[in-house]
Amino acid sequence: MQTVETGGKAAVRQHLIGRLTDAGLVRPKGMTVDKLSEMQGRLVGALAYMDPENLMTLAEEMMGIAGGPLRNQWPSEVIVRNHAHGLQPPPFEQPRIVSSWLASVEGPQAEAGGWLVPLYRFLRRYRRPLMPYDMRSIRDEANEDSRQITLIKGRIARGSASDGDRAWLVEWQRDEAEARRIVRDGAARRAEGDGVTDA
Incomplete structure (x- = not known):
């Protein structure tokens, strides 16, 4: 017993x-x-x-x-x-590739190019490095996200946003904040010479 x-x-x-x-x-x-x-x-x-x-x-x-x-x-x-x-699904753990890829020079490039959130979501979902053909879908997703953000912010301003609209925007902003934090941490480590290099 x-x-x-x-x-x-x-x-x-x-x-x-x-x-x-x-x-x-x-x-x-x-x-x-x-x-x-x-x-x-x-x-x-x-x-x-x-x-x-x-x-x-x-x-x-x-x-x-x-x-x-x-x-x-x-x-x-x-x-x-x-x-x-x-x-009971296991608690979410950030795959190592997400932090290593975004903390490298790839993260700031994605941020400057406007496709940081789709890149973050891709790495989190697939847990593998990007292949050349993946970039097209990531950039397409970035364009769609930008369009969606504009639409939702307009609906919020007019008072016609749905709960789903607001939830989508909150989730996107949360992912953006986490991705930017990883990029900032990587930039700080590179500035200190801590060995963060290209992904």
Whole structure:
């Protein structure tokens, strides 16, 4: 029987790993005890962000989809993680490429060219460097954003802006502020000679 623990990794151990073990789930055919233990360890680290209630729900879901002829085998790590993300998405973490790319000389160029926000959103979404053909869609998005901002500001001035208009503008301005902060930080590090170079 599991001891009562709260929060983070301890909660994953208690409410997911412990619950499934206590329920009788066993390693799938072909998986060694060590491999099952490694998988459980990865799940403990990966799902430590989850609320205890969602971990309990996840455990119930996993018991319902257990594999094998007796329906008592652990689901794969991918299945557990996918169900976990469906219950409670992990908190947003800024991909490293966003800060490294925008903090390089590329950030100020994008800001001067008026396509900083689309670049920021592209890097955040795709988590990869830009390819030459990506620039066209980023610039197209920048033009569309500029048009949308003008329309929404006009609607706000006339008192006819919808909640959706206002929400879109707030989100765009929030992304702009974060992207500009990264650009400023990169410029400051370059000025100090801290080794920030081209992306």
